[in-house]
Amino acid sequence: MQRSLRITGIICVNQVRRVLTDRGTPIWLLALPLALIGVLGMSLQPLMSSDFAPSKPFHVVVAEIPGGNHVAVIEALRGMERFLEVASVADPESARELVRHRVADAALISSPGKPAAVTIVAAPGSVVAEVLESAIERILLEITVQRTEGVEIAHTQVDVTDGAGETPPWLRTDAFTYYAAGITAMFVMFAAHAVTVTVATDRATDAYARLRSLGVKPAVYMLGGSLAAVAVAILFVCTVALISALLFGVNWGALGPWTVLTVLGATAAAGLSLVVMALVPNPEHVDSAGSAIYNVLAFLGGSMSPLLVLPEWFRRSFAWLPNRALLDGYLKTSLGAAASEVSAEATTLLVASVALFALGWTVWSVRGRGEEA
Amino acid sequence: MAMARGGGNLEPAATKPIIRVEGLRKQYGKTLALAGVSFSVLPGETFGLLGPNGAGKTTTLKILCGLVRPDGGDVTVDGLSVTRNTQAVQRLLGVVPQGLALYEDFTARQNLVFFAKLRGIPRSERAKQVDDILRLIGLEEDANRRVKGFSGGMKRRLNIGIGLLGNPKVLLLDEPTVGIDPQSRRYILDSVRRLADQGVTIIYTSHYMEEVEYLCERVAIIDHGRVIAQGPIDEVRALAGDSVVLRVPVANGDVVDLDSLRSSISVPIEARTGELRFVLPEGSAQVPTVLNALVAVGLPLDGMRVESPNLETVFLALTGKALRDHGANGGAS
């Protein structure tokens, strides 16, 4: 028992060391994610920043149809003087006409009814459209907080009616913080996988045969490798957190909840890469299979396109993904959340860790049977 | 004749074998890798395990060091069964796998230190042992260079060096000289000899006849998972009887009709690049017959050599095929 623990430790330290001394590591696990945080943060800052203001306010025309409960929304928009210059027009058609002839940057057309709707007329993807969307979302949510029944205003593109009445963290954060969290939640998977790849390729070489002939049991070898994957993943997050704080001024929040999220996130990432390794028969394919899977997960989990621009159904459908939970958790802590406030995310990560390790370990040992003495 | 054929067990009564391999069987799916391999190795001797590709040499060694469980049979080392006392047996063994079993991103020293830790060599002895091995394998000056930049021969030497950690009583070497330059090969053979002189029991696997003849006292020749001959080298060599090898050079452009040659003379023929080899079971008396046959198929004769039998001849004589695959082997018809 004690010997097994000692050997697990030696294997673990060795695998960590191999990844850290690999010359590719500083590029793939440091320069690349930091560059992505920088580039994405910078380019999306106008969309997400709270202190962003255009050089002159956007000209928005509003066609109000009396009687809608959207009045409050339009009132609130009028209050955003630095951003918007709101004027009323008589009817929806003339509002559209003004936008078409570029007299106005955007038009808002509201209609009464249940549910009421607010339609934004603007060039798709334009800054003014984004500003209006996020502004209306915020306003709607504030109204939701005020009313108990929830607001039934829907509008064509933005339909956030978060029943809980709490503004999701990804609406309240700036782009650098968002991507620092998002890219970390993505690359933590690559960091853990870097170890798993060395474990997988070893198994195809006689280095593994030699370890086995020295009395290293397959399970001990895998355990050492998995611990190394967790360790490298944690090390990765710490490094990126530190550098992104220094370079981009990202505030990661309180150490306690952040540590809980980091340890659980790293464990889930290691578990996931164990599953990938167990399922992919050819060790040479483990690397590329992992990359493909993590890229998809990163997209679904909001690490690439910001959640802000993804449709609600999409956000809801993939909210259970561990990397999404990690992103949400980091954003919350950066906004000042305490440990109790990230318990949902922590639970998701814990469940994912346990499930992934159990699955990976089972598949791996079933497949390894017969091959091992 | 005092010799063992076909896997029989015959060993000098004086010393008890340190390794007994008994009736090993191993099946991989449809492939029968070992069909009952038995041999035994005496303490301190260098034992050659000889056989062509796929004969079952590596499988035998893997069972010996507890990496693969046999379907039948067992191995005992120093009286301990490898299937029941795997860990105890493993502590007695030094293993040099056929492939390079090391980390290319590490330096030679880092590799040795890592495996020394796993071997359980106490910290106090580690540095000295690592230094000793580096000296033995001639890598002292390159100790702190990454293995990635090593030549094939240097990597092979380190591969062997790692197997020497912990001063094992028994060393298993699986084709340790594959694909290296003659100089490194020489170096390795001499190192193995030095180890043997120090009393280490060695199983040396190879398909290079010369190496086995140079290093080993006794050999087992295996083919298709069976021992086809074993015993002291001289005795095994004598299995070839009076036979000699006739070597006839073939110029590059010459087309040899092997099939009609085989039909006119019934001796084993091995076609190599630039050369034909004939095993003549009845000795040099058969030389004229072969030469006549060669003339008959229209091969211009440009010299020839008659050699006394070696292990390669034995293999050829026993199986009718060459021990090693050569480019032109049997294909030049």
Ligand SMILES: Nc1ncnc2c1ncn2[C@@H]1O[C@H](COP(=O)(O)OP(=O)(O)OP(=O)(O)O)[C@@H](O)[C@H]1O
């Ligand atoms: N893991 C495995 N799965 C399936 N077949 C295997 C496996 N290992 C070995 N074999 C087969 O068993 C037979 C014996 O293989 P082995 O590696 O023992 O031969 P060898 O004498 O070491 O050959 P070589 O000189 O090429 O190293 C071969 O036919 C090989 O294809």
Ligand SMILES: [Mg+2]
């Ligand atoms: Mg082999």
